Structure formats: structure tokens, C-alpha cells
Amino acid sequence: MDNKQEVDFSALSCPIPITDYPRVLLAHGGGGKLSQDLIRKMFLPEFSNPLLEPLHDGAVFLVDAGRLAFSTDSYVINPIFFPGGDIGKLAVNGTVNDLAMCGAKPLYLSVGLIIEEGLPMEDLWRVVRSMKEAAKEAGVALVTGDTKVVEKGKGDKIFINTSGVGVVEPDITIGPNRANVGDTIILSGFIAEHGIAIMLVREGLEFESTMESDSAPLNGLVEKMLQASRNIHILRDPTRGGIAGVLNEIAQASNVGITISEDRIPLSEGVRGACEILGLDPLYVANEGKLLAFVPPAEAEAVLQAMRFHPYGRDAVIVGEVVANHPGTVVMKSTIGGSRVVDMLSGEQLPRIC
């Protein structure tokens, strides 16, 4: 599924000789010579930046007075390689997006790897290369890290934690409890692509066209949106739990009602078909490159236009609004005119989707 990348990430380019170390050993996480090798030969040259190079217990950098955002996420997705990305790209973009959803400009990321003994060294190399590329696109630096290796059967290939810090400009106040009655709700594009891409790989299903994860860094899009309006109330990326989960969280946190219109939600034919076959409701399926914005109605059009000029927002649409009725509840007007409550899922729809 990923032939172009196979060439780039070939064993030939791996800085740890695959013939000597075809797989990651426990000692690669033990703090001794093999750990040092991994850090000095693989991580340091790829993630190269002045803050990382001292290899201190942490990175030290200058900041201006003001507000910082700080976020963390662990990635345990299965499989670790999938159409449109891999766990490394996801880990960088995911934390970049968490920071962007605070209205922050992401600056620095940390990387904590938990590797299962026996992971092919080439797979680690692919993930590391992918993290480098993702960091480059997002404009962030990977400045500090940690590697642990657990015995075979005590992990699952690789888990990645990324934490990040970013700066929030003084006049930005974004938070999940800031939805106001009347706010316009904008969705940045087609939903459910990440979750469906993963499920199709897991189920071994093939479609006419490959479904790809939408994993993408949204900080550039957010920057454009904040240039259009300093009064955006809420930004959220609908990952686990999908747009239904996020809208419910916001309705509860802000104690407001939310209505959305089914026929406005961008859904590709491919994803719609795959959801039917898999028995999934796309509203609950994870996205990794989309956002929801709650904006005062007078500024919604300006924000929408700014989004449409950005590659990750070109399909942005208004999908609903905040209402005084049914506080704490999300209601969807269906295509045929009825309406239904869109509840939060109680259980686990798609385990290990991110």
C-alpha cells in the first residue's frame, strides 16, 4: 500500500546497520552503548537542532513573557503503518493539533518511545524519518526525548508519547466552555477518513480507491483563522469519538445546546460506503486532520473564507449553531427533515485508532 515510501525508507539508508541489528533489542533502551548508538546515529541526525544536541536531561530555551500552552498525547495506533501515514506522523501532528486547538503556535515537541523488543530496526527508522518530515511540515522542533524497550509480548511494536509547548498570543481566549448561544459552528472538511482508513486495513478490506488517513498539522490553518478573527471561541479536533464526541463535550462544558444539519456535513461517497459496510456511524469515527470552530456569527464568514484559502480547510463549511434550547445536548437535523439526539458513545467504538 505504500510503495513510494518503501523506497525512501529502505534498509540501505538506516544508520544502524540492519545486518548487525535487524531488530530492536532490550539493550537499545538500557542506557548503555546500544542506547547511545541509537540516539547518536539515528535520532540526533534526523531530529537535529541546537536544543536537542546537548543531550541533556531536558531542553532549555528562551521564551517571551506571556501564555504558554502545554499538551500531551500517547499514540498506540494499530497498525503502525497505514494509508496516509504512520504512528510517527500521527504523533507529531496530533500534539501539534492539540496545541493549535488551544490557539497556540506550537514550538517544541518531546518524544517518548516505548518500543517492543523485536521491532524491525527498519520500521523504527521509517517512524523516525516520518516524525522528522511531519515536524518539518508543522514547523516544530523535536527537542527532547526518551526511549524505553520492553520485552517481546509486553508492548505492541511501538507506542509514542509526544508532548508539546506553544505560545498563545495575548488576545486569544479559546476554551471548551466558551460556546455562546448564536455561535456558528464550522467544520474544516470531510469527516471520518482517518478512522475508516484504519478500519479497512485492519479488516483487510479493499475498496476501488484507497482510503487514506487525513492526518495533517492544523497549526497553519489555525493561524489563518486567527488572522481573520481574534474572537474564535472554541477550536477542537474531533479525534477519538469523532465530531459527535467533541460536540457533546462542548455542549456539556459550555452548558448550551448544539444543532447540526446532517446534509451539511462533508462525507465522501467512499467513506459513506465503507461506514455502511463496517456498520459505523461516521459522526463517531476519528479524524486526525479536521477541526471544529465555534465563532460569533458576525465573524463566521470571514473565518470560513480564510479557511477555504488554506489546503487543510478548502472544504470548510458551516454545519450548525449553538442554541439556548436543550442545554448539554447535541441535536442533528436529518436530511429528510426530522431531528435526533446525537449522544456520546458509552463504550469503545474503535480501539487504538490513535
Place this chain on the structure above:
Amino acid sequence: MDNKQEVDFSALSCPIPITDYPRVLLAHGGGGKLSQDLIRKMFLPEFSNPLLEPLHDGAVFLVDAGRLAFSTDSYVINPIFFPGGDIGKLAVNGTVNDLAMCGAKPLYLSVGLIIEEGLPMEDLWRVVRSMKEAAKEAGVALVTGDTKVVEKGKGDKIFINTSGVGVVEPDITIGPNRANVGDTIILSGFIAEHGIAIMLVREGLEFESTMESDSAPLNGLVEKMLQASRNIHILRDPTRGGIAGVLNEIAQASNVGITISEDRIPLSEGVRGACEILGLDPLYVANEGKLLAFVPPAEAEAVLQAMRFHPYGRDAVIVGEVVANHPGTVVMKSTIGGSRVVDMLSGEQLPRIC
């Protein structure tokens, strides 16, 4: 081994009813209602602070202009409960210490949990309570977090990533490449206690007295040391790889020679005996509440005295010095007058010690 705690951390006090949810389910990490329950009933009340409460994608806080330190570590220790602590205490203290070793005052920590499906809910509760206590002692706030649950057999009870942010005062410059010839090397206390405590539990060995992990937050000690001297060159906590590993890293990073005296290194009789039985060299065994400081000789006595007045530095001693000879190499003068090179381990002495 831990009866006092068993009472405190009893199932009765667990905010998730043990009768309903005796074990962690996949759905507790799925982003739906059970995830929300875990966050709102267990994590939020325990870690309660104004930055965490908005439950945003990240925490936002004010900083003054200056230097920040940023660090990350994942904890995969086995077993998760051990004499002197547990994985939660270790995860908080470990990242607090990484920040302190940058000369920073630790402020905020993130917590990323990767839980194996089936973990007893009571064990999660004990770990959470323990993190709260450790954060309180260290004076840091747990401000943002993430929880993932992986299928049974795809993890090992619980892995914890903590990342942290702290402030570095303007006149402090500490780094692993700052060792100068002539620097005095101070060790804060008895070595190898953490590693030996873990190994004894794993091997099922009992000694006359229980060996306890030395897990402790060192930021208070570092604060006192920096009050005594602004010219400390290096601070490092000798965790994985022990004092031998850390001294070798410093010798290489600073391109200097290091000599230490065997008879000055604080080693308890119990640890010495356990090392003999287990066939371990205490120089390579992990510590979780000790530090090594490289200090200009003229200020060494002041730093040493400041350390001895602090509970975590009362056994501090001068163990060696930085020399111009044998750059990149650590040499130990033995008790009987000879000397030997103390190399870095190539392999893995003690897997999953932190």
C-alpha cells in the same frame, strides 16, 4: 510488603465503583462516557488545579520572559509496586528530577497513561493517588493528561509518560558538556538502592531488612545547592546505567577525564551484600533519588554543606574530580590502591528498572 498503603488505597475509597468496574476496560480509553467518568471522577478530583479543570486539549499558563526547561520520560518499570514506591511516584519524581538536573525549578507536568486492559481498577487508583502525593511533595501541578487503553497482552499493566516544564534562572548554566578540569565531583548519597530494591522483588529474595527504592524529588535539594553556588557546572541523576553510565556520558560530552575513589562512594552493607548475591556492580545500578554535581573546587565545600542540611543530601560526599588525563574515560582508584577503567555497559544490565 506494603500493608500501610493497602489500607490507604483501599477499594472502598476508589471513585470508580470497583463492583461495577473491577478492571480497566478498553472503553475507559475510548473517548466516550467511560473515559469521561475516569477523568471526571478519578483524575480531576485527585490532580485538581485550575489549569487542569478546563479539560482542554492542553493547559495554558503564564510565564515570565526567560529560559524554560522541557523534559520527557516514559516509565515502564516492572513490578509497578515495589518497596519505597510505585510507578506513579517514580514517574513524577523522575521528570521533576530531569528538570532539576537542568537547573530548572519544575512547575508543570503532563501525564500520559498507557493502560493494559484488565488492570485492576484499584491498582490504577493507587497509582493515581501516589502521583498526587508525589506532585504535592515536589511542589508541581499535573496540568494536562491523556489516557489510552490497549488490549490485554499488548501492554504490561501500566506505562506512564510524564513530561514537564520548569523555569531556569538567568545566571544558571548547567549542561553535560560543562565539566572543567579541576571540578570537584559530589555524590548526594548512597547508591544503587532503587535498582537493588527492584531486583530483590523480581527475584523473590528476602533480606533481613527490606531494601527500599530511593525514589525522591531532588528539586528542593538542587534549589539549596544553587543558593550556595551559581557556578555548578553539571547536575545529573544517575538512573539507568548508574553512576558509571552518567560519569562516562559526561567524560565523553565534556572530553575530560574523570577519576573517582571507590572508598568514598556511599554503599550500604545491605546493598553491597545484595549486589554480591545478584552478581551486580553497584556502579551500574540505577538510582532514583541521587545526583552527581560537578562544581568548581573553590565552591565545592559550600555546595556540600548546603546539601548536607537537606534530607535528600545528608550523606553527600566528594567522590572524585575532573582531570586532564585520559579524556573521555572514567578511572576508579580502588580501596587497595590500584586503579581501573570504569567503562559504559554495552548491553542491558537491568531491563525495565524505570
